[in-house]
Amino acid sequence: MTGEISNDITKNETGIVTNTSVHKDGAYFQKRTTSLMSSQKIYSPDRRQWLRSMLLIRCFEDKVQQLFMQGLIPGTTHLCQGQEAVSVGAISAITSADYLTITYRGHGQALARGIDPEEAFAELMGRETGLCKGRGGSMHLTDFSHGLIGAFAIVGAGLPVALGAAMSAKLRGTSSVALTFFGDGATNIGTFHEALNMASVWKAPVVFICENNLYGEYSPIRTTTPFDDLAIRATAYAIPGVTVDGNDVDAVYNATRTAVERARAGEGPTFLECKTYRYSGHSRTDPAKYRKPGELEAWKSRDPIKRLGEALVAEDVMSVAEQDTMRQEVQDLINAAAERAAAAPWPKREEIDRYVYAE
Numbered sequence: 001m002t003g004e005i006s007n008d009i010t011k012n013e014t015g016i017v018t019n020t021s022v023h024k025d026g027a028y029f030q031k032r033t034t035s036l037m038s039s040q041k042i043y044s045p046d047r048r049q050w051l052r053s054m055l056l057i058r059c060f061e062d063k064v065q066q067l068f069m070q071g072l073i074p075g076t077t078h079l080c081q082g083q084e085a086v087s088v089g090a091i092s093a094i095t096s097a098d099y100l101t102i103t104y105r106g107h108g109q110a111l112a113r114g115i116d117p118e119e120a121f122a123e124l125m126g127r128e129t130g131l132c133k134g135r136g137g138s139m140h141l142t143d144f145s146h147g148l149i150g151a152f153a154i155v156g157a158g159l160p161v162a163l164g165a166a167m168s169a170k171l172r173g174t175s176s177v178a179l180t181f182f183g184d185g186a187t188n189i190g191t192f193h194e195a196l197n198m199a200s201v202w203k204a205p206v207v208f209i210c211e212n213n214l215y216g217e218y219s220p221i222r223t224t225t226p227f228d229d230l231a232i233r234a235t236a237y238a239i240p241g242v243t244v245d246g247n248d249v250d251a252v253y254n255a256t257r258t259a260v261e262r263a264r265a266g267e268g269p270t271f272l273e274c275k276t277y278r279y280s281g282h283s284r285t286d287p288a289k290y291r292k293p294g295e296l297e298a299w300k301s302r303d304p305i306k307r308l309g310e311a312l313v314a315e316d317v318m319s320v321a322e323q324d325t326m327r328q329e330v331q332d333l334i335n336a337a338a339e340r341a342a343a344a345p346w347p348k349r350e351e352i353d354r355y356v357y358a359e
């Protein structure tokens with residue numbers, strides 16, 4: 001396990017890779033994948049919409065950076081630029097009746113779930129019109145009406161909450177599932193292991209989605225974790241562990257779709273590892289000097305937006321000119337949303353602790 005850090009994976013025709021060291025003959029999950037993938041067409045995913053959604057997240061975070069530098073966003077921010085395909089691909093595979101938990105790096109998932117960018121900006125700027133009335137900020141984008149039941153700054157804290165939502169859905173006899181997003185670093189936290197164990201024993205309808213971006217704060221994964229492919233950890237809990245190219249939105253969608261169908265069919269959880277990379281440092285104060293020379297550039301050449309854009313051109317789904325128009329439309333929308341949010345009122349001083357606890 002020495003040498004370059006790499007997230008190279010080999011893709012089969014479904015875009016999914018099983019962890020060969022776990023499933024030597026590829027039998028278990030490959031088999032399931034093949035049989036479940038056939039129903040995929042029913043959903044006819046709108047890949048133009050995926051492109052728009054990824055562009056929206058990218059532009060939103062460019063604007064977040066600007067607003068932060070202007071002193072309009074208090075605290076800090078954790079950007080997900082480079083990781084957009086995980087949010088968009090996975091969330092496209094669930095319905096409005098499903099649940100999700102996210103982390104402090106959660107702008108992408110919140111927007112992919114349909115949160116209004118203006119409400120998100122207002123939340124980051126601490127305004128009364130924000131998603132959580134400005135009391136939560138960047139790390140806590142939560143909206144029960146979208147099934148977004150929590151954004152957690154405590155590493156690993158979202159997994160047991162998603163498991164609880166999944167078990168509640170199961171016990172109530174609904175077909176809802178829960179997705180929980182977390183980072184590679186979270187797989188070294190106790191709650192990760194407790195949640196996978198319990199979910200397996202109870203066959204909970206939950207999908208554990210790890211965004212393996214190779215770093216936990218300032219530490220490369222090699223210095224904290226004894227192997228590269230985190231999907232191997234699923235074997236300890238007798239659930240499928242699947243590794244996908246997290247910069248390939250089609251692959252993320254397909255893998256999540258399969259895992260969600262498995263969960264809805266009562267067959268229990270899946271652990272999905274999405275190999276990806278964050279372009280920025282851990283948070284606003286991190287210049288990311290610990291990266292290897294050329295690493296960022298190598299990942300940018302596999303940019304998820306660029307890749308989908310090129311695929312849509314190659315497949316005659318969308319021209320470059322149409323994509324330019326879409327980018328401009330998204331940019332205008334983001335500029336207008338940020339402007340309106342910046343003009344929104346602050347919470348009243350005497351109400352500053354309102355909404356923090358249940359009333």
Ligand SMILES: Cc1ncc(C[n+]2csc(CCOP(=O)(O)OP(=O)(O)O)c2C)c(N)n1
Nearest residue numbers: 105153154155183184185186213215216217
């Ligand atoms: C329980 C806990 N321990 C430590 C921290 C400090 N901390 C914040 S983010 C982070 C790194 C997490 O890395 P990863 O799970 O890979 O997520 P990423 O930031 O890469 O998305 C750490 C250690 C924390 N918030 N919670």
Ligand SMILES: [Mg+2]
Nearest residue numbers: 183184215216
């Ligand atoms: Mg990480």
